[in-house]
Amino acid sequence: MIIRAGYAIAFECAAVTPMILHLNIHPSRAADLISPDVVRTDPYYPTDAYLDLFGNRVTRVEAQPGVVTFHNDFTIRDSGSPDETPEDAPLTAVAKLPSEVLVYLLASRYCDSDNLSDFAWSQFGGIGGGAKLVQAICNFVHGRIRFDYATANPRRTASDGFRDGIGVCRDFAHLAAALCRAMNVPARYCTGYLGDIGVPQDPAPMDFSAWFEVFLNGRWYTFDARHKMPRIGRIVMARGRDAADVAISTAFGQPLLKRFEVTTYEEAA
Template structure:
């Protein structure tokens, strides 16, 4: 199958403002692109492209005073298969984990393992390790948080989502990641496109999506605590410890988002 995806984002800045953009398709999906995923700027400006420490594509730009629109449109091939399910995938002991995975056991900006460790062990300590444990965490988060755009906040942490019981997809991901790390399962945050493919259409405007991956049995598996079912057509953009590492736009100065549109549709 092929998916048409893209975005258009507009900002207003009172003065020249440096920004880091993490909006490109992840390097692991580059060979699937049918057409280029290229960021276009109006007015035209220069962009310095680099790979960050997590392997994501990033751009450094200098947003001019006034308005700036960033857009991209591309077509990508996809297998059309839902997320992998491996009920027997085992949880590895700390000494068996690759050293580059250990980072994803630690607390981070939005994932306060120290504040949720006691709850995690009291709630999930008797659940069989491995896949059943991650699924039990997803089941809990899915039922514990009510999805509501009105309760989106860039300041909300996993502990906030746990106590407030409301949030958006990033909050579902942050809480699930934190609980997994508390239970000694490496977990990392993912952001990307997820269209209404193979599911009833969502009447809400299309947005980027957040999910997470866990390391079980020697590889990474995708989980999604918000939807809590395997989905078709995920297009990964970036991975990191939490939303800090994969923010769509990081602005080093005052800026106001004035327009936002995301497209993700299956092509006939």
């Protein structure tokens, strides 16, 4: 299938404002692109790009005073298959995990797994099998948190979401990833596009989506505690320990968000 995706995000800057942006798709999906994936600015400003510590493509720009709009519109090939579900198998012992995976067992700013460890072991300690354990955590988080876009809070941690019982997709991902880490399952946070492909259309304005991946059976698998089911057409943009590592925009100043539009849909054949 062919998916069309893009965004238009505008900020009003009172002064010269350096910014870093996680707005490109992840390099692992670059070979699937049909048209270029380029962060464009209006008005035009020079940009630079680099790969961060997690292998994500990041754009640097110095916005001048006034309104700047970042925009993109591209097409990409997708298999059209739902997220792959792993076969259940015993968890890999921590001592046998690849060294580069160990960072995703540690507590982080938003995935404060250390604060959830006692609960996690009391709730999930008797579940055998890696995939079965992760699915049980997804089911729990799906029932624990009520989605409410109006309650989005950029400072909410996993334990806050556990206590509040309300949030947006990033809160589902943070809590599920934190509980997995507490149970010695490596888990990393992901952000990207997820359109209403193969599911009923959501009338709410579209946004970027958040989910998480776990390391099972020697590789990474996608899980989504908000939707609790494999989805079609997921396009990853960035991966990290939590949302702090993959923020869509980080401004070294105080710009005002003036416009935020995201689109992603299956293009007609």
